Amino acid sequence: MHPENYSTFDEFVLLGIPVPNHLVIIFFYLLLLTFALSLLGNLTITVLVLVDSRLHRPMYFFLLNLSILEIAFTLSITPVTLSNLLSKTKTISFYGCITQCFLYFFLGVAEFVLLAVMSFDRYVAICDPLRYASIMSFRLCSWLVVFCCTHHIEFLDFIIAIIVLLGSLVLTTVSYISIITAVLRIPSATGKKKAFSTCGAHITVDSIYYGSAIFMYLRQSKGSSLDLKKVVSILTVVITPVLNPFIYTLRNEKVKEALRDLIKRRLHSNVHMKINK
Template sequence: MTIGNWSTMTEFTLTALPDLPEIQVFLFVILLLIYTLTATGNIMTISLIWTEPHLQTPMYFFLSNLSFLDILYSTVVTPKLLACLLAEQKTISFVGCITQTYFYFFLGTVEFILLTVMSFDRYVAICNPLRYPIIMTSRACLILLLGCWLGAFLSVMVPTIVVTKLPYYRKEINHFFCDIAPLLQVACIDTHLIEKINFILSALVLLSSLTFTAGSYTYIISTILRIPSVQGCQKAFSTCVSHITVVSIVYGSNIFVYVRPNQNNSLDFDKVAAVFITIVTPLLNPFIYSLRNEKVKEVLRETVNRLISLILRKS
């Protein structure tokens, strides 16, 4: 494999988008609605956490950052996808494509590490409750959060630089955004080594973080099962259900797509899975945490009641 200088390609065409105007308008409306709900739901989650004293804990601090991450993650793909649906030429500039690729994997990696940190927070809270205030201090939370962003930045930077150096022989990308597999498919050199490196990096990030998360929950579940009170057992487990649900969705969909030695043989499946990863999951997360978390629901009800009372007094 040889890697040349910067590609002379100036733009790519996203060929996975439909050409029929009726379908384009329908998809535009649906995706715009989903994107609006995603942003609204996550902004509401962040606002509740940062304005309610009852939610000023490490668990909700990390949850607010997960919501912020979901907004960014959805924004990397959806606005450009909406613009392409309304445009006659479904194009994206070379710089825009590489930028989208980088932030897609960068933010995704941050999410995997953050979910692992959140599982560690639950492990300390349930398995070592007396030491929890000592271990999970504000300073420790900030260091863990910075570690998520820095670790993701370093792990994604080198593969992205390699992709920018590849020569490309055609501009048609068989996808609705600049994922790594369709980009490698249009490179005019043998990319098997790059695919293997991407596979190793993806497996390392996904499986190592998943292993740590699974280990944390193994200890958590074993501790919960030793709680003599059924009510206490249910209360302890209820704080973990939302996180387990999100972990299952995020890891399940990403492992199927990216932890494969050869990603070029199932691009059609990848496109369907990518819709779930980039569009559906950021929408589901705030609703999962809101509907499954009694404390969030209680604070949300109190906030809504205060707003209704305020409106009634003014009217």
């Protein structure tokens, strides 16, 4: 072929989110607000788990890693989306697009595997509490987290992604079915309530993650459904990371207690500094 028959490109044009022109600014500020809340909420959980010794347990160790993944996931997508909302030339460079796609699927798959690991942690805590400390050792927890971020680098094919999604969903579902069965056998109503409250936040977060992901991957991309998938993808990238820290903090007494203590320490420190001045 002659050289003039070749063409090169170094950027993609983004079709963007189906938002009417007169609502773009409103949508921008709503997206910016949820972005800020997501970072603030997940950073708060990260700091709490790191500084409070009462939260140095497997469940909170996994929650810490989930929050870190959420922060990275949000930072990989939302800033570019915010920029393009106000830009007249809605483009992304070729290498920027490849990097963003890699981070989106890398971090997304890691979150699904981590959710399955967290369901296993709750299964051991409720169904085999006497051996929980020996089974969920720090070494095992560390290896489980590493497993979430190394083995899926090769998952570039759609079929493999579906296997990961449905496989982790099956593991999560089986774990919670076993948990519910074990809880129903508890004779005390107080014991049942406490056990269910422990898992309530996990089940809520899992439902949001898997529900939106299954919708996007299994629904055909034809006609108006493509715009609907764009909306669902925005909900997954922006709304879910915001809900995650609030669901866990509002339903978990230990996290709320740690947050109150951290705020008290900061206020006391500020008052002490002013007195010294």
